[in-house]
Amino acid sequence: QVQLVVSGGGLVQPGGSLRLSCAASGRTFSSYAMGWFRQAPGKEREFVYAISPTGTSTDYADSVKGRFTISRDNAKNTVYLQMNSLKPEDTAVYYCASRPYSGRIYTEPTRYSYWGQGTQVTVSS
Numbered sequence: 001q002v003q004l005v006v007s008g009g010g011l012v013q014p015g016g017s018l019r020l021s022c023a024a025s026g027r028t029f030s031s032y033a034m035g036w037f038r039q040a041p042g043k044e045r046e047f048v049y050a051i052s053p054t055g056t057s058t059d060y061a062d063s064v065k066g067r068f069t070i071s072r073d074n075a076k077n078t079v080y081l082q083m084n085s086l087k088p089e090d091t092a093v094y095y096c097a098s099r100p101y102s103g104r105i106y107t108e109p110t111r112y113s114y115w116g117q118g119t120q121v122t123v124s125s
Contacts, residue, residue: 002026002114004096009119012086016123020081022096022116030054033101034072034079037109038092038121045095047107049081059105063089086123093118 008020022034035050049060049070058070067086072079079096097112106112 002028002032002098004098004114004116006094006096006116006119009094009121011122011124013125014087014123016086017082017084018086018121019083020094020096020119020121022079022081024077024079024098026077028100029077029098030074031101032098033105034070035097035099035106035112036070036079036081036094037097037112038090038094039118040092043092045109047109048094050105050107051079052105053101057105059107061107083121086121088123090121091123092121094121 003025005023012018031053036048037045038048039045047061051058051070067084069082095118096116098114099112
């Protein structure tokens with residue numbers, strides 16, 4: 001069983017930055033792909049960014065290209081989402097998720113086995 005604990009959300013002005021963290025339990029973190037998803041009110045959960053176990057492969061949504069960056073520290077069992085140049089449309093509850101790595105990165109939420117509790121990110125002036 002993998003437990004994921006998300007932190008780092010909050011209120012930020014447009015153009016500002018936030019860094020989300022997702023700490024995982026268990027000794028298998030380094031063999032899991034990690035993903036970030038978000039869900040705005042009235043909308044479906046959508047893919048944001050994902051990273052392979054070694055960090056050599058990533059995938060991201062077009063909407064965050066050039067603004068968000070994913071990274072991981074396997075020694076700390078933690079994955080990060082650095083969010084810069086935030087826009088009001090980035091407002092959502094952000095979730096991290098994990099799945100055993102199978103050689104490719106998936107963007108569909110249904111492909112992920114474990115989920116964190118979510119953290120609210122609000123971008124507003």
